[in-house]
Amino acid sequence: MKTLPIYVYLTACPLFLFSQTQISFHTDFEGGSLGEVIQVGENHWRCAVAGESDWDNRNRQASWYYFRLDGAKGQSVVLELTNLLGEYNYQSGAHAITSETRPVISYNQSTWRHLTDEEVIWNDEDTELTLTFTPKENVVWIAHQVPYITADLNELLSDYQDHPLLSKKSIGLTPQGRDIWQLTIAKPEVPIDEKKVVWLMARQHSWESGSSWVMEGAIRYLLDSASNDGILDKVTFQLIPMADPDGVVRGGVRFNEFGHDLNRNWDFVIPEEMAEIQAQKKAIAKVASSIDLFMTLHNTERADYIQGPDLPIGKQFYQAMLRRTSFESDEEVREMPESTTLGKAGRMTVNQALWAEYQIPAYLMELKVEKVNKLNGRRLVPEWLALGKGLVKSIAEAVK
Numbered sequence: 001m002k003t004l005p006i007y008v009y010l011t012a013c014p015l016f017l018f019s020q021t022q023i024s025f026h027t028d029f030e031g032g033s034l035g036e037v038i039q040v041g042e043n044h045w046r047c048a049v050a051g052e053s054d055w056d057n058r059n060r061q062a063s064w065y066y067f068r069l070d071g072a073k074g075q076s077v078v079l080e081l082t083n084l085l086g087e088y089n090y091q092s093g094a095h096a097i098t099s100e101t102r103p104v105i106s107y108n109q110s111t112w113r114h115l116t117d118e119e120v121i122w123n124d125e126d127t128e129l130t131l132t133f134t135p136k137e138n139v140v141w142i143a144h145q146v147p148y149i150t151a152d153l154n155e156l157l158s159d160y161q162d163h164p165l166l167s168k169k170s171i172g173l174t175p176q177g178r179d180i181w182q183l184t185i186a187k188p189e190v191p192i193d194e195k196k197v198v199w200l201m202a203r204q205h206s207w208e209s210g211s212s213w214v215m216e217g218a219i220r221y222l223l224d225s226a227s228n229d230g231i232l233d234k235v236t237f238q239l240i241p242m243a244d245p246d247g248v249v250r251g252g253v254r255f256n257e258f259g260h261d262l263n264r265n266w267d268f269v270i271p272e273e274m275a276e277i278q279a280q281k282k283a284i285a286k287v288a289s290s291i292d293l294f295m296t297l298h299n300t301e302r303a304d305y306i307q308g309p310d311l312p313i314g315k316q317f318y319q320a321m322l323r324r325t326s327f328e329s330d331e332e333v334r335e336m337p338e339s340t341t342l343g344k345a346g347r348m349t350v351n352q353a354l355w356a357e358y359q360i361p362a363y364l365m366e367l368k369v370e371k372v373n374k375l376n377g378r379r380l381v382p383e384w385l386a387l388g389k390g391l392v393k394s395i396a397e398a399v400k
Contacts, residue, residue: 299366
């Protein structure tokens with residue numbers, strides 16, 4: 001008997017059992033996301049990436065998927081990732097999943113590997129990515145890049161909860177009532193006026209999990225080693241490690257509950273709809289005159305780069321990152337436009353707005369998910385963590 005196509009929308013129904021093969025898809029966990037799934041053959045499915053659009057149904061991005069496959073051990077499965085096209089800064093045709101995308105898989109949500117070139121096929125005509133692989137275990141997780149969820153941040157903070165150099169406070173609540181944490185890492189016996197002040201922010205866009213791993217690498221280095229290296233004698237670090245916890249839990253992309261991009265709208269904040277930006281901007285504005293360097297961490301597809309004001313500190317940081325880390329770029333610090341969408345209010349990024357309003361030396365650093373030539377491969381957790389350590393050392397060199 002011919003197997004008929006089976007349709008299921010996984011966001012609404014987090015588990016569906018395909019009785020013909022006893023393989024099931026799941027998204028009922030933190031960060032899980034997948035759109036409509038259609039079975040088109042034995043062990044062969046078309047899987048739409050859910051994606052998200054903003055408050056006026058524009059700027060759709062399909063840059064995050066994270067799901068679990070049960071019951072497929074020893075069976076070759078074919079998964080076609082579809083519905084990838086979107087829009088970026090009101091320019092249509094954008095897609096974050098590309099011919100060089102290599103999803104990650106894990107059998108325990110701890111150890112991950114990228115699928116190989118032989119396990120993926122890119123269809124340029126239809127803008128689709130096909131995955132063909134044989135799971136070695138009955139349970140396998142699949143994601144765009146290695147996930148980092150709020151549970152990971154909570155575990156990190158628990159590891160250092162009694163550390164004398166670390167303090168944390170909530171600077172506000174998200175629309176869903178989650179704390180937005182600000183961490184301070186400082187050597188209290190050294191007077192504050194004798195040190196530089198550096199702010200770091202990560203995860204303004206919930207899909208950009210690599211930025212959280214970099215932040216964790218920075219935190220672990222600062223608390224385990226930086227004091228002994230003398231960095232904390234000279235620098236105080238203020239950190240916002242997860243700027244969009246609601247989106248991370250939801251398995252979102254780059255918008256909050258009200259559809260606002262949390263790295264836009266910094267020039268036009270609606271407090272009741274942009275609680276995250278409101279809290280973060282208020283905390284920064286209180287001490288704006290004391291900030292020597294601000295850095296927001298992001299992920300992108302194809303290029304490592306730094307964007308910000310044309311200042312010596314930015315150029316020094318850029319050169320230090322090139323020397324010390326896997327960061328690779330040949331374009332110097334990118335010129336920073338006044339806004340991401342000129343002529344349209346509410347489209348400034350955090351670095352654009354902080355420079356325009358407070359003259360804070362504020363920079364955006366993008367770190368790619370595609371192949372890094374310096375590594376001859378793509379970044380996984382060890383490489384992200386190493387970037388965090390190198391980031392701290394590069395900052396210390398730039399601000400001295």
